[in-house]
Amino acid sequence: MLTLLNLLSAVALLVWGTHIVRTGILRVYGSDLRRILSRSVQKRPLAFAAGIGVTALVQSSNATALLATSFVASGLMALAPALAIMLGADVGTALMARVLTLDLSWLSPLLIFFGVIFFLTRKQTRLGQLGRVFIGLGLIILALQLIVEAAGPMTQAKGVKVLFSSLTGDVMLDALTGALFAMISYSSLAAVLLTATLATSKVISLKVALCLVVGANLGTGILALIGSSSQNAAGRRVALGSLLFKVAGCVLVLPLIGPLAQWVDGWPFRTQELVIAFHVLYNSVRCLACLPLTTQMAAFCTRIMPDRATPEDRVRPRHLDPAALDTPSLALVNAVRETLRMGDIVEQMLVNLLQVTRGGDPLLGKEIRKLDDDVDALYTAIKLYLARMPREDLSERDSRRWAEVIELAINLEQAGDIIEHMLSAVQDKKTSRSRSFSDNGLAEITALHSQLLVNLRLSLSVFLNGDQEGARRLRRAKQRFRLQERRYAHAHVDRLRQQVVQSIETSSLHLDLIADMKRLNSLFCAIAYAVLDNPEAGAGEEHEDDYVEQALEAAAQPPGHDVPPGSSAAG
Structure with a gap:
């Protein structure tokens, strides 16, 4: 029992270390990484390389997926380059798995020691956040060592051998088990390392280990799809396309897993290194083969997951015509008309708020919150519309008008938040207490x-x-x-x-x-x-x-x- 707890705590430490690295990198270089991803949309090879690089930095393909999904959901990036970035993220996480399995035991204490010093002494500076990254990297390396040490005794237990003895032939069952490992540990890296340890200890055969590796990649795709459930249809298509690429890889490689296991077994490496090398090779070949198909996959995902029909009572921009951006004066008129719509919605929020304050229909509270969401949606649309306008082409008068529009849009958005706050105060301090x-x-x-x-x-x-x-x-x-x-x-x-x-x-x-x-x-x-x-x-x-x-x-x-x-x- 203690050995199992040690293994679970080591996996948790690995996930926590990955989280610390991801948040630290995003705090220091988040804007730069977003700029890299947003600009790497012209050519698929460039987007693919950006996905590899960003994932190598943040130590998580899930973090890269969140960035790409947010860009697509906001309309700042097309689906095809986002899928190319996701393919690069899969290769990046596989390469980092190989790097982290090297003998870096000497590096872990150094990273943790200096990371703690930097973080505690310069906490609010960039150096302090880099210290946070060092701590995360040290914890990752330490967690990998603990996983290997904790899994060793477990592999000798009779119960574990009986449990894994069922994984001896059914490639589909083995792959699903690998997917389950990745979803439970929330990390394909942890699942792959555990698989490598089990294969090294001869608890499972090399063939089963390769099936588990393929399934672990599938599990991360399922996690990404679940994580994108709160996004709009455009954002969910990114996770769906990435998952479909992984499913296609599983379908193609699982029937060949027997000959592949015999081929890999002939490589001059230890069993653990063979599993990791297959992980890197599988992701590299699969992603490079899928890279030319991102446009077709984007079209397919759009067909099977279309945009939801907007309800009649759900506000959306009416006047922000992208074609008018080439004519700044006309584009400004469009932005003005949409901003006036924001003002009308804020006015309706105020009218409803007074009725709630007087003790009117309590359902008006839900209407006020919905109207605030509409104000936020229009504000985001206006802001992005104005950001796409070439300001260098604006006259002095149009530049002043541009500033007036964005200032009023910001003020109206803040007003909507204040009204919603006032509603919460009325419901909490007056209505609920009679x-x-x-x-x-x-x-x-x-x-x-x-x-x-x-x-x-x-x-x-x-x-x-x-x-x-x-x-x-x-x-x-x-x-x-x-x-x-x-x-x-x-x-x-x-x-x-x-x-x-x-x-x-x-x-x-x-x-x-x-x-x-x-x-x-x-x-x-x-x-x-x-x-x-x-x-x-x-x-x-x-x-x-x-x-x-x-x-x-x-x-x-x-x-x-x-x-x-x-x-x-x-x-």
């Missing part, structure tokens, strides 16, 4: 909400028309809202002093809501400064606005509070 606002408190929240809607509509109008008079009105409206919010906060404190029970029970929620509304108002009104920030804005009008704002603030102060001349309590 509490209610006082009449005055609810009236104040309703008044702020109404002014917030007015400011949102005005901001969208200013964004659309670029009207400077409207921008100045919006800026004054922002100041009035902030003064009104401050006055309502003081009124709420007065109710607390009067021991109003409802105000005491909902005090935290009340103050949080009006503070969040203040943040929303700032996001909506930010477009006013973008419109006024150009040479056409008149200085005299700016000066007049300052006097108006000071007058508004003075009128909003509690009795007995003096405002120094020329000061502003914008807060």
Whole structure:
């Protein structure tokens, strides 16, 4: 029993070491690796080589699969080059298996020792993250040694021999067992090393070992497909195509496994080295043979896994025509129209939020969260659309408009997140606890909400028309809202002093809501400064606005509070 626990802990240590290396490399070189993968899409050999290189660095074909899948799901990469990257990842992980099975016992303590020093002394620097990578590599090498040492006594146990004695002839059963090993250990490397150890100890024959190796590769493909279940159809096609390539390899090689075992057995290597060498050879031949077929596989995967029909109530971009990117002025108009759609959705979220706050239909909460997902989807589409626009071809006016569009899109996306946060607060602190606002408190929240809607509509109008008079009105409206919010906060404190029970029970929620509304108002009104920030804005009008704002603030102060001349309590 202790020997089995030692083996399981060694496998777990191997998986953990791989995880540390992967996360450390991605933290230090993540953006560079993404750039390498995203640019390696013009030619299949280049994409294949990029898959090998990235997998060798991160020590995990699963990490490379996640990167490639995310690119395809976001529309930044076609399916065919992504499949080429996945084939390269399979070769890369096989090559690293060969490297890590060399006698590197002397290297493990050095890597762990210096890695811990670098990580603890320079934790927040790039050198500290590289120390994390060194620790992971040291743990991987140490885990491989522990696997070999723990598997040795197990191979002599009678129960283990009886268990593996059934793996003596059925190549399909042997391959499925290898796939199960890889899925349980979450690593084809661990499964292949365990297989090599069992073959070296004569617990299983070389033929069975080769079947287990083929099955281990199949198991990683199944894991990748399961891991991509949360992606859209485009992302899942990457894992599906990679799995189909592996299934094809299994179908072709398993009938020939007997002659291959006899051929490999004649090589001048130890049994463990024979298993690892077959692992490298099998993946290299299979991937090189499949590389010219990535386009056909991409078409096949698209046919059997088409994009799901978008429900009528599910928002998607309507105006972002890729053909218009060659005409920047037209592309900007398209982006403006889509951004206005974002504004309409945010407005609907605000309307629904007030109904939930008043105790309306609780199902509106789900609608608000769905609308926030729609806002996020439109924001991502607009952001990627603008990123594809050649900014060097934009005039000064179009460049300013480009900046206005992206700024408002960012603000609306943040506003959607704030509204969803406000919904969670209302449901947690009010609805679930059966509490209610006082009449005055609810009236104040309703008044702020109404002014917030007015400011949102005005901001969208200013964004659309670029009207400077409207921008100045919006800026004054922002100041009035902030003064009104401050006055309502003081009124709420007065109710607390009067021991109003409802105000005491909902005090935290009340103050949080009006503070969040203040943040929303700032996001909506930010477009006013973008419109006024150009040479056409008149200085005299700016000066007049300052006097108006000071007058508004003075009128909003509690009795007995003096405002120094020329000061502003914008807060």
